[in-house]
Amino acid sequence: MxxxxxxxxxxxxxxxxxxxxxxxxxxxCGPGCTTEHVGGDSMxxxxxxxxxxxxxxxxxxxxxxxxxxxxxxxxxxxxxxxxxxxxGIESPQIPTIYAITPTYTRPVQKAELVRLTQTFLHVSNFHWIVVEDSERKTQLVSRFLTNSGLPYTHLNVKTTDEYKLKENEASWRKPRGVDQRNIGVDWILENVPQAEEGVVYFADDDNTYSLQIFDEMRTTQKVSVWPVGLVGGLRFERPLLNDAGKVSSWYTVWEPNRPFAMDMAGFAVSLKLFRQQPHARFDITSRRGYVESSLLVQLGIRKEDLEPLAEKCSKVLVWHTRTEKPKWKQEDKLITLGKPSDPRIEV
Known part of the structure; x- marks a missing residue:
């Protein structure tokens, strides 16, 4: 539609x-177009x-x-x-959105990236920075990005074993994607010209995004914020505003007194602010739920500095949907029978 x-x-x-x-x-081209109707002296x-x-x-x-x-x-x-x-008209310049997406090898990885691509292709002035949690870049992600049709940068850095989630370990036990987001910020500060305006957004690959949020975040002067749906065991989490329209607290249940009780998908940072605080990064040693706060505190941001978007934080434009881990019971049976699916077909 x-x-x-x-x-x-x-x-x-x-x-x-x-x-x-x-x-x-x-x-x-009326009658006056021909000289027969016009006198020589008045030509x-x-x-x-x-x-x-x-x-x-x-x-x-x-x-x-x-x-x-x-x-x-x-x-x-x-x-x-x-x-x-x-x-032939020159388009007005709008800030570029630099979306940093950590990713790692798993059965649903390509499906997640395909979903994101279908959204990102509709966003103007957009640069996708995909960072693999691996020792080397994989062929799957390399091929995918080459064919994505998006301006992109492909990076990789492996999370140290100390902070790597073990098999079947709950996802909340250790922060994920920290080193990957940090190296993405490194790349931006090292490669984007100083004169260029931009907004940095940490777009995880297990989220769903409305196009509207990208239009709104381009106005970010320091740090903009908005609600995130399907997160924290709630229908949504969101910043709460006071009568002056400033962020005063957060609608959340788990540790609401965190400095910034927000999900990673619920804020964007101006490139200008990162340049002013070039050493600000996520802290992988942070306590559970404090990774977002670790960056924003280093950026020198206060609650009252936050810029509420999405109709004063009353509208959900991002969802932490997560893709269900596939159950391969039948695939395993075929493997035991020596009849596995064709490994040449990339899923």
């Missing part, structure tokens, strides 16, 4: 511009008048195009980019 609406807007834009051009051509005045009229029409047409483009830029950035490219 969104794509259909977007296409209709583009069609309307072209219709308005094309119709205006046709009307202008007809109006300029110079005639062409001067027509030149001024043409310039006025061109300015009016350009104004219409700018109005249409601005509307598209506001509502549908991708559609506006297409119109701008066809019309």
């Amino acid at each position: 969104r794509r259909i609406l977007r296409n209709r807007i583009i069609f309307i834009a072209y219709f308005i511009v094309s119709t205006g051009s046709i009307i202008w051509l007809v109006s300029t 110079a005045d005639y062409y001067k008048h027509e030149l001024e009229r043409t310039r006025a029409n061109v300015r009016q047409t350009e104004k219409k195009i700018r109005t249409i483009t601005q509307t598209l830029n506001k509502q549908y950035a991708k559609a506006a980019d297409a119109v701008n490219e066809i019309l």
